Amino acid sequence: MKISTIQELLDAEVICCEEDLSRHVYSACGSDMMSDVLAYVKDQAVLLTGLVNSQVVRTAEMMDMNCIVFVRSKMPTAEMVELAKESNIVIMATKKRMYEACGILYSNGLVGNRVKSV
Amino acid sequence: MSEALTFHFDVDGADFTSAGQASVQVKKNLRLLGISPDIIRRVSIAMYEGEINMVIHAGGGEADVTVTEEEIVISLRDHGPGIKDIDQAMQEGFSTASDRIRTLGFGAGMGLPNMKRYTDHMEIRSELGKGTDITMRVNLK
Ligand SMILES: Nc1ncnc2c1ncn2[C@@H]1O[C@H](COP(=O)(O)OP(=O)(O)OP(=O)(O)O)[C@@H](O)[C@H]1O
Ligand SMILES: [Mg+2]
Numbered sequence: 001m002k003i004s005t006i007q008e009l010l011d012a013e014v015i016c017c018e019e020d021l022s023r024h025v026y027s028a029c030g031s032d033m034m035s036d037v038l039a040y041v042k043d044q045a046v047l048l049t050g051l052v053n054s055q056v057v058r059t060a061e062m063m064d065m066n067c068i069v070f071v072r073s074k075m076p077t078a079e080m081v082e083l084a085k086e087s088n089i090v091i092m093a094t095k096k097r098m099y100e101a102c103g104i105l106y107s108n109g110l111v112g113n114r115v116k117s118v
Numbered sequence: 119m120s121e122a123l124t125f126h127f128d129v130d131g132a133d134f135t136s137a138g139q140a141s142v143q144v145k146k147n148l149r150l151l152g153i154s155p156d157i158i159r160r161v162s163i164a165m166y167e168g169e170i171n172m173v174i175h176a177g178g179g180e181a182d183v184t185v186t187e188e189e190i191v192i193s194l195r196d197h198g199p200g201i202k203d204i205d206q207a208m209q210e211g212f213s214t215a216s217d218r219i220r221t222l223g224f225g226a227g228m229g230l231p232n233m234k235r236y237t238d239h240m241e242i243r244s245e246l247g248k249g250t251d252i253t254m255r256v257n258l259k
Contacts, residue, residue, distance in 0.1 A: 032223055033220075033223055033224070033226040033228070034170075034223045034226075035167065035223060035224060035226045035227075035228035035229045035232060036165070036226050036228055038163050038167060038229075038232050039223070039228050039230070039232055039235075041159060041163075041229075049223075051222075051223040053135065053172070053222060053223065054135050054136075054138075055132075055134075055138060055222070055223055055224075057207070057221065057225075058138040058141070058142060058166065059166075061142065062138075062141065062145070062147070062159070062162050062163050063159070063163070066161055078199045079135070117222065
């Protein structure tokens with residue numbers, strides 16, 4: 001799924017790295033616990049979270065993720081945006097809640113279980 | 119690359135926001151060395167988990183990453199409270215993290231299991247009241 005499609009489906013506001021909206025993601029992960037996110041490596045995944053601090057961006061960076069969606073209208077800090085820009089990670093914010101946002105992406109074909117074994 | 123390369127980091131225990139910076143730097147360094155992306159990801163996730171643990175459980179510490187032709191060795195040392203029961207700490211879901219730590223997104227009890235899963239070898243030495251030493255190895259060959 002294109003990152004721009006995620007933005008449309010979730011009616012999200014793009015906060016940074018708009019130039020990367022044409023990139024693709026193939027799986028998704030929704031969690032507020034970063035070590036849960038770090039437990040399963042997926043290629044080119046999007047992270048949906050309600051947690052707002054710098055570790056969210058670092059976690060995405062460690063996982064080579066290229067998009068973070070903040071749910072429930074959470075807004076990243078300026079410092080987080082800088083970190084995301086350095087790593088070309090698209091950040092967007094949606095008003096939808098976690099359950100709904102994940103459900104919309106899942107039912108539009110973005111599955112969560114493309115787990116890569118390590 | 120015929121000689122071993124070592125990167126050293128001091129991990130500040132007082133600053134949660136900057137935690138993970140050493141792992142980010144390691145990731146950059148390994149990229150410059152031309153290490154494969156899969157290996158880089160495994161090393162940096164394992165180190166990141168260890169670095170966060172040093173910050174949230176042990177008040178900071180030190181990290182060294184050594185790269186040879188055969189392997190990448192990550193060693194982490196802290197002078198925190200130590201781990202009472204290592205077998206228990208290694209179980210998925212076991213955590214002593216406070217509610218405050220949980221609101222910061224950590225405390226799922228997945229860090230040590232992740233470190234073990236992403237590396238080829240992991241050894242933990244810990245003494246109560248003295249600190250914790252963790253060595254992780256990822257094979258390059
Ligand atoms: N460096 C350390 N010093 C002291 N105790 C530690 C250290 N690392 C881990 N522990 C102990 O082991 C437990 C399990 O660690 P682990 O990393 O698996 O989970 P966590 O840090 O609690 O949560 P998560 O990693 O999922 O955010 C911790 O809750 C803590 O009690
Ligand atoms: Mg941990």
